[in-house]
Amino acid sequence: MKKVTLFCDGSSLGNPGAGGYGAILRFGTVEREISGAREHTTNNQMELLAVIEGLKALKEPCEVTIVSDSSYVVKGINEWLGGWIKKDFKNIKNPELWREYIYVSKAHKIGAVWVRGHDGHPENERCDILAKQEALKMKEAIK
Amino acid sequence: MNLYFLEFRDPLFGIIIFFIIIFVITALSYWFNKLKKREDYKHLDNFLKQFHEVPSQNELEVLVSKGCLSEKSWLLLANSFTKSGNYEKSIEIYSQLLKVADKTNYRDTLFLLGKTFYMAGFLERAKQTFLEILKNNPRTPQALSYLLLVYEQMKNYTAALDVLEPLSELKKDISVEEAYLNALIILNDVKISSEDKAQKLLEIYKKTNQMTHMIFEYLFRVNPKIAWENLDISKSALIVDILWQCDKKDLNFDIIMQNSFLKELYSAKKYIKEANGSFVFELDLLINLNPNTKATLGFEYVCDNCNQTYPFAFHRCSNCHAIEKMRVELLIVKDYHRDFSEESNSFL
Numbered sequence: 001m002k003k004v005t006l007f008c009d010g011s012s013l014g015n016p017g018a019g020g021y022g023a024i025l026r027f028g029t030v031e032r033e034i035s036g037a038r039e040h041t042t043n044n045q046m047e048l049l050a051v052i053e054g055l056k057a058l059k060e061p062c063e064v065t066i067v068s069d070s071s072y073v074v075k076g077i078n079e080w081l082g083g084w085i086k087k088d089f090k091n092i093k094n095p096e097l098w099r100e101y102i103y104v105s106k107a108h109k110i111g112a113v114w115v116r117g118h119d120g121h122p123e124n125e126r127c128d129i130l131a132k133q134e135a136l137k138m139k140e141a142i143k
Numbered sequence: 144m145n146l147y148f149l150e151f152r153d154p155l156f157g158i159i160i161f162f163i164i165i166f167v168i169t170a171l172s173y174w175f176n177k178l179k180k181r182e183d184y185k186h187l188d189n190f191l192k193q194f195h196e197v198p199s200q201n202e203l204e205v206l207v208s209k210g211c212l213s214e215k216s217w218l219l220l221a222n223s224f225t226k227s228g229n230y231e232k233s234i235e236i237y238s239q240l241l242k243v244a245d246k247t248n249y250r251d252t253l254f255l256l257g258k259t260f261y262m263a264g265f266l267e268r269a270k271q272t273f274l275e276i277l278k279n280n281p282r283t284p285q286a287l288s289y290l291l292l293v294y295e296q297m298k299n300y301t302a303a304l305d306v307l308e309p310l311s312e313l314k315k316d317i318s319v320e321e322a323y324l325n326a327l328i329i330l331n332d333v334k335i336s337s338e339d340k341a342q343k344l345l346e347i348y349k350k351t352n353q354m355t356h357m358i359f360e361y362l363f364r365v366n367p368k369i370a371w372e373n374l375d376i377s378k379s380a381l382i383v384d385i386l387w388q389c390d391k392k393d394l395n396f397d398i399i400m401q402n403s404f405l406k407e408l409y410s411a412k413k414y415i416k417e418a419n420g421s422f423v424f425e426l427d428l429l430i431n432l433n434p435n436t437k438a439t440l441g442f443e444y445v446c447d448n449c450n451q452t453y454p455f456a457f458h459r460c461s462n463c464h465a466i467e468k469m470r471v472e473l474l475i476v477k478d479y480h481r482d483f484s485e486e487s488n489s490f491l
Contacts (some may be wrong), residue, residue, distance in 0.1 A: 002454045027454055030461045033296075037333065057455045059384055060441035060474055107479040122264050133298060142334035 001109060002027060004062045006054040008052035009069060009117075010046025010137045018139040020044070021050035024055055024123050032057065035130040037138035044129065047073045048097045052104055061107040062140025069117030069124055077101075077112040214240060214248060221255070230263035247408050250276055254286055261293055269293045284313050291320070292464060300328045319466045322351040323458065326358060337365045345373055353467055356380050357458045367393035376402045383471050384442040384456065387412065411440070425473040441476035 005026045011134070012019035019041035023034045033143035035054050055064065068074055076084075081098070089095035115121045116129070149208065165217055217236055224233035238257035240250065257272030273290040276283055287310050294303035304324050309315045329343045344358045355375075357456035359382050367389060376398060379386060386405070391414050399405040400417065410418040411429035421427040425440060444453040447470050449463035459466050 005456060025455050030451055030453060030457075032453070032455050032457050059456065060443055060454050061476055061479070062454050103480070107476070126264055127370065137331075137333045 001059065001061055002062045003065070003070035004058065004064045005067060006051065007067045007123035007127050008046070008047070008054055008073075008081075009124060009127065009131045010043055010093050011131035012041055012043045012046055013135045013139050016040055016042045018104045018135050018142060019046040020131040020134025020136075020138060021053065022127040023050045023054035024127060025054055026123075026133070027062075033130060037134040039138060039142055044070065044072045045094055045097060046135075048076075048094060048101060048134045050131070052097065052128070055101075055104040055108065057112075058108065063101045063107075063109040064105075065111065066112040067115055067123065068112060068115075069121075071114055074112040074114040077110060110139050169484040218248075218252070218255070221259075225259055225262065230259050234257050234263065250283070254283075254289075257286070258289060259287060261296075266297050270297070279318060281309065282313060284310065284315060287313075288464075295324070295327070295459075298331060300324050300331065304328075318351065319353055321354045322347055323357070323466045326354050328362060330357075341366050341369055345369070349372070352398050354458075356385070356456065356469060360385055360456070363389055363393070368395070371395035371398055374398070376405065379404050380407075381471065383408065383473065387440050387442075423473065425475050428475060437478045437481050438475055439478035439481075441474040443474055445472055446470075 006023060007026070008021065008023040010019065012022045018037065018039060020037040021035060025032045025034065033052075034057055036049075036053060038049070041049075047068060050071060051066055051068070054066075057114070058064070064078065066073070076098070084092050084098065085102070089098060092098070115124055117124060162279065193228075193362040215242055221233040221236040221240075224230070224236070233269070234256065235320065236258065237252055240252050241245075241256065248265070252270060253276050257269050257276065260266075260269035260272055270290065270293045273286045273293065277290065281284070287306055290308055291303050291306040291310070294306060304321070305318055307324070310320075311317045326344060329340050329347075332340070341362055344361060348358045351363070355378050359370055359374065362373070363382075363385050372395075375392065379402065386408060393412065394409065396415070399409055399415070403418070404423075406415065406417040407421040407426045407430065409415045411421070411426040411436055418426075418430055421431055429438065442456075444456050446457075446460040446463060446465060446468050448465035448468040449460060451460060451462040456471075457469055460468060
């Protein structure tokens with residue numbers, strides 16, 4: 001299995017409001033940037049969508065290390081998801097997105113690592129820029 | 144009471160004194176060793192610091208002007224720092240060299256500084272550095288090429304297009320870059336509707352016959368009908384990953400039946416039964432495999448320019464920066480989505 005690192009970040013202007021996500025897929029020395037936006041969304045939804053879109057871009061099973069500044073995403077993946085599945089996402093926010101995450105992550109071996117946001121982590125800063133750019137573009141477009 | 148105080152003539156007294164002496168010696172030697180170890184580490188740290196720290200500006204000035212260490216040696220050192228991913232240190236060396244070294248290699252050093260800024264992700268500083276080179280030497284193709292990359296990363300595609308003009312004056316073939324940037328401008332414009340985007344992208348495709356994967360990736364996502372109508376089926380192999388992931392309801396069977404590769408592809412996917420085998424090993428295997436076997440196609444992407452392999456599709460190779468050089472390779476992988484059940488697969 002190829003080892004890939006997925007850096008990701010999400011942003012929502014107003015939370016909820018226009019939102020964007022940014023992700024960097026890194027395999028060895030090469031990488032690909034992914035970004036996108038949604039009209040009305042929350043920070044957590046965008047954080048999770050960044051992971052989903054990043055995983056969707058992988059076209060073969062990989063060992064993926066997700067690096068995110070969102071403890072919601074990191075703890076969700078590493079600790080809470082098993083319990084949520086058992087109780088069928090009852091009273092859990094964003095069940096559809098989590099189900100999509102489970103679907104797209106099925107082929108991969110996943111681990112998530114938390115980093116402090118805005119702490120000089122270059123890839124996290126880049127993802128933050130990508131996410132904010134997309135959110136701003138969306139905000140301008142729906143004005 | 145006397146029972147508790149042993150007399151010094153008592154043989155037990157001698158034994159106690161003996162053990163006390165041993166204990167004192169052991170404790171002293173333990174503390175001595177610990178102190179010595181600490182001193183040794185301190186000395187080692189000081190020694191290693193010499194290699195971690197780049198000399199200060201004054202030290203560097205003296206070293207360069209006195210020729211203690213040649214400029215070439217500093218450049219080699221900076222290059223090795225860059226290769227090991229320590230961009231901060233190489234930037235420090237280049238910056239110091241630009242201040243104190245002679246001006247013969249000024250432009251080259253400035254270019255290396257800009258390139259390192261770009262690699263480290265300092266896009267604004269990289270932009271300023273390349274613009275500084277171009278201010279005095281506007282006909283520097285390497286600086287122009289990197290400035291284009293910087294603008295592209297900054298998502299300032301219009302500025303990137305402007306850079307193509309001087310590149311074309313330097314007799315560089317810019318047709319692929321132009322098509323690529325124009326496609327990016329359209330794809331990133333949130334004010335254009337998806338229908339208009341599709342039309343504009345098709346215009347680029349028809350005009351240039353390039354950016355097939357990029358354009359059809361979008362078209363198959365937003366409007367598969369238009370995508371099928373405009374697809375040059377001789378180019379099916381270029382977008383085999385997109386075609387494989389296309390929903391059955393979005394397929395155009397009239398077109399598929401006209402092309403043997405497409406018939407084999409969708410027979411392998413078990414959407415149709417129009418092929419008994421294929422010259423492509425992976426498709427042949429899937430066509431003849433028991434339908435209950437959990438196997439499917441996976442994809443690997445190779446840059447034809449530098450042979451770098453990717454597990455994800457790319458439009459510009461991030462290793463050699465070539466555009467439209469992606470080749471899709473087929474893989475047989477386990478089909479994890481058949482009989483899909485929800486369960487966590489975190490390895491942490």
